[in-house]
Amino acid sequence: MNKMNWLTEELADIKNKGLYRRLNTIESAQTPRIIKDGRELILLSSNNYLGLTAHPEVKKAAIKAIEKYGSGAGGARLTTGNTDLYNSLEEKIAKFKGTEDALVFSTGYMANIGIISAIMDKGDLILSDELNHASIIDACRLSRAEVKVYPHRDVSCIEKILRASTHPKKLIATDGIFSMDGDIAPLPEIVELGERYDAMVMVDDAHATGVLGQHCIGAADYFNVDVEINMGTLSKALASTGGYVAGSRELIDYLRNRARSFIFTTALPPPAVAAAKAAIDIIEKEKPAKKLWQNVALYKKGLTDMGINISSETQIVPIMTGDTRTTVEAATELERLGVFTQGIRPPTVPEGRGRIRTSLMATHSEQDINDSLDAIRIIKEKFDI
Ligand SMILES: Cc1ncc(COP(=O)(O)O)c(C=O)c1O
The missing domain is CATH 3.90.1150.10 (Aspartate Aminotransferase, domain 1)
Known part of the structure; x- marks a missing residue:
């Protein structure tokens, strides 16, 4: 058979x-x-x-990192894999995003999986744009929270859902720039609803990091608003691989302790970390x-x-x-x-x-x-x- x-x-x-x-x-x-x-x-x-994947400074930084730290991390960050290289990238991301702290993951996909499944649980409510990236969709499923998918960029629908909600914890998750449509989330309205209905706001800036906003920081920079959870990838404009989350010191501390896709996986390869650091420097210097x-x-x-x-x-x-x-x-x-x-x-x-x-x-x-x-x-x- x-x-x-x-x-x-x-x-x-x-x-x-x-x-x-x-x-x-x-x-x-x-x-x-x-x-x-x-x-x-x-x-x-x-x-x-x-x-920037072909920028001489980015390539040089990656090669230098291999020479100093080798080709692989050799362990998860919480075991033997952490070096000063990772800490300095996280400091750089936090400074770039204007947040207290940041945490890097092995990919953007794993960042979404780790963040959402750590902060949301059974009984909580996630509002998710129908065109959000697959990694947000999968993360929502993994969290076991109730998920309401709203029509693309439909803030009146978000409000209707929030008004009816009695959930203890609520999260609005949206791409900053939508990956297949190239349009931008209506963040000012979403942030205002988040304030009014006590819902956290998470933006996935995979496609906006380094590109969008006055300082190229991302969608929140573009609209000059603040969100609680800034997620993004190192794999697009930052010319490398990996994901990040930037936010308050407490949020990052919590995720370091609870995000399973951070805890149970090997740290990023050193050249990837160094390349992303160099890319941020270039974005800030050369625009x-x-x-x-x-x-x-x-x-x-x-x-x-x-x-x-x-x-x-x-x-x-x-x-x-x-x-x-x-x-x-x-x-x-x-x-x-x-x-x-x-x-x-x-x-x-x-x-x-x-x-x-x-x-x-x-x-x-x-x-x-x-x-x-x-x-x-x-x-x-x-x-x-
Ligand atoms: C909006 C969005 N979020 C997350 C990801 C995942 O990022 P990564 O490719 O770094 O895993 C992507 C990648 O295509 C994306 O478009």
Whole structure:
């Protein structure tokens, strides 16, 4: 008897629905021009928004950290794995975010899992935007709290839920910049509701850290508001890997003691920690986001001029393609034309809301953007986008 027959059926079902995923393999760094299958392509879908993974100072810092601390941490932070390197990154993040303290996790995914499952419990209430990242969704499930998913950015619905709630502890969790839509959470209204109804506010600044706001700190900086729980990743504009949470000294102290995805896992590799530290220094000194926003404006103007509707407010710019087949074919054609992007299908986005997720980098040249627009113009005609 083959006990694994169900796998064949499941895989056939995934393929029949057009949802089968393959790994794309790039043969170069995350730079504006990459090599894939031996061809040069424009990279128009990276989260390396500031291009800092290739910055000489970031690379130098990572190499120096390997020379001093070695390639791996050798243990969890609470056992043998902690060094001054981690402490100094957390100090830097706290200073950058303007909070009392910070804590780093091995990934952004693990940060969300650890934070939410530690602070929320059975009997508590979590309000979560319907377009929040999968790691928030999974964290909510793990917490065993009651979860109310509200329509995207719908503050009147948040208020209705909060007004009816008698839960002892309440949390509103939202992405700062939404990862597949590129729009921004209505934080001032959310913070005001949090105050009025005694609900904690948690912002996931995975896509906003280093990019958004007057000081590039994130969504709260953009709106000049304060939230209790600032979460983000080191893996996007910060050119590394890892997740963080910044907040009050007590919050961080509590998470250090209760966040299971922090406690029961090996600390980040030293070069990743050093790279993130160097990236924050560069963001503060060189302000690379300025060039990113210039690129965003140029790109969006090009799309608008050719009649493509844009609802994005940021560097993430989805081009809506609708059904799964069109999404896959349009992304394939775009690659044939020399531009590498991602066709995004369910379950990442709702059925019928397929899209090509494009994103800008500060290091894209005007030529990169114009060449990308030329290719997009062709697929727009071909697929009636
Ligand atoms: C909004 C959001 N939160 C969290 C994460 C997870 O971050 P990481 O890739 O560092 O695990 C992502 C990553 O894609 C994200 O988009």
